[in-house]
Amino acid sequence: MAEPALPRGTFVLAVNPRAGRGRALAEAHRAADLLRTGGDDAVVLSAADLDTLVTMVRDRLRAAALSIRALVVVGGDGMVQAGLGVLVELAEQGVEIPLGVVPCGTGNDLARHLSVPLRDPVGAAGRILRRLDDPVPRRLDVGRVRFPDGRTRCFGTALCAGFDAVVNERANRWPRLTGPGTYLLAVLVEIVRLRTVAYRLEVEDAAGRCRPEDRAGVLLNVANTSSIGGGLPVVPGAREDDGLLELFTVAPLGRAKFLVLFPRLFSGRHVALPSVRIEQVRSVRVAAPGVTAYADGERLGPLPVRVDVLPAAVRILA
Structure with a gap:
């Protein structure tokens, strides 16, 4: 035998x-x-x-x-x-x-x-x-988050550091709910506390040029892939293998205008709005008082952080 x-x-x-x-x-x-x-x-x-x-x-x-x-x-x-x-x-x-x-x-x-x-x-x-x-x-770029104390974390989808992070924290308190409906409900709960954040950025753009910038906004996202929150395509054109990240921000908005913007996130039509800014970057340092960063839906810690990309870091079987 x-x-x-x-x-x-x-x-x-x-x-x-x-x-x-x-x-x-x-x-x-x-x-x-x-x-x-x-x-x-x-x-x-x-x-x-x-x-x-x-x-x-x-x-x-x-x-x-x-x-x-x-x-x-x-x-x-x-x-x-x-x-x-x-x-x-x-x-x-x-x-x-x-x-x-x-x-x-x-x-x-x-x-x-x-x-x-x-x-x-x-x-x-x-x-x-x-x-x-x-x-x-097929290769996957990986985002890397570096903290001032030397800690690092990797992420696959996006880092959030604005209203989107607050919503993420709220959604994580509801483990019995899943998918984009959880995110939508968390938005409706947190919208009453919508606030403008004063960000201090240090951006290295796609061409390798570096610049400091003060930018106010209600949303800030450093994305490797296209969606967050169970399918919301905040950066619909993002690619996972281009060696770059997408810096997504939304300028200060009142609650009424934000509620007009939010439904467009489900279809990607928000990218045409004047309050929305998307740019490709190699890295960005993000600082703001009282803001906690999230990535891949997980709580990372308070700002400041530096985010960069590890191009083609992992082979992905997908």
């Missing part, structure tokens, strides 16, 4: 067990079953808290880097952010491991941008398998 074939490699699936109202762990195992059909193994890693999970993933990838086919994150954009942080760290050490995404979170904005099937773990896993042998691998 012939011996069974040994696995060619291993997919490591990192799952946030609380994502998708508790569905994520079951969906991770469904995705793992499909990933094994090509002759590879698939290991599902989960933990009660994110720090423990990140440590488990990092140790597993380091210990068996040569046999890892991909890191597959199962969850929302916050889970993707954690995975990107590990992969960027390993890439800096000369170890490259591709990233796959099985979306199972609230926003899933990176998955939306990359056209990964939503609410379909088997379809998402099938996409990963088909992209393994692409002759021209």
